[in-house]
Amino acid sequence: MKTFNILILSSGRRVELVKLFKEAINELGLKGKIICADASSYAPSLFFSDEKEVIPRIESPTFIETIINISLKHDISLIIPTIDTELLPLSTNKKFIEKSTGAKVLISNENLIKICRDKNKTQDFLEENGFKMPKRFKTEEEIRENDFPLFIKPISGSSSINAFKVTDFNQLKSYLDIIKTPIIQQNIVGDEYTVDVFCDFNSRIVSVVPRLRIETRGGEISKGKIVRDNKIIDEVSKLVKIMKPIGHITIQLFKTKSDIYFIEINPRFGGGAPMSIMSGANSCKNLLRILNGDQLDYNNDFIENQIYLRFDSSIVINDEN
Known part of the structure; x- marks a missing residue:
């Protein structure tokens, strides 16, 4: 064996x-x-x-x-x-x-990684391919009083570090002193989702699982609900077929009453990925099956409406120094 x-x-x-x-x-x-x-x-x-x-x-x-x-x-x-x-x-x-x-x-391939790691490139890529993102303001001079609230974050940031909601020009100036290479966007109000996608090594989609972000901590989901939202699944699948990623990726988006706005793409296992794995879209098993020579088909047999609550735990180790 x-x-x-x-x-x-x-x-x-x-x-x-x-x-x-x-x-x-x-x-x-x-x-x-x-x-x-x-x-x-x-x-x-x-x-x-x-x-x-x-x-x-x-x-x-x-x-x-x-x-x-x-x-x-x-x-x-x-x-x-x-x-x-x-x-x-x-x-x-x-x-x-x-x-x-x-x-x-x-x-995934180097070009896709470069797109995902730079939020300006992510925005360009998504908009060029017909997907919605929050309106972007390329310069401070473009912003008007009625554009607030806005959202500012580093173009290559992660884990919500230095990511802020901005309510006025004074706040904006303060945050621009902190974030040297920012992206400034419209602040979207809606339900926030992280979508776990698994693709095989030929970029064929095996599973797409939306999870509602009920609560986050440090940019990572701490409470989430698995939701079978076909509109989200269809829109994300359309994007993934264009992107052609490999493995487990996470896509963040907002869903309003009328639209889906993509926020960012993380071409790796996200911190909350175990929620989707435990719901039945088991990327760990899928990877092992592929390594063992199995050909996987698309499977949407995940269990919906489950709420996952993440928590800290402690272990003790002997200090050998």
């Missing part, structure tokens, strides 16, 4: 994801280990993995070399990124890593 060892990079606090991959290996009757790697030796996920590795930070010149060495050491089948800042270096070096290790890298 072939062994499928999976390397999760920058695994941090993603204990849920580690557990779900372990469960998937067991439930499918496969052999394999979950290896977690993080720049911090105290990342909680390291203590739930089968093997752990401490790696240099992404900006280190040895980052890619270290990933290759770890992959060879543990006979890795699949490398999974989890944070925005590692996406571009991994997509740029994807072919080199795969040729050097024999492992697959769960990453």
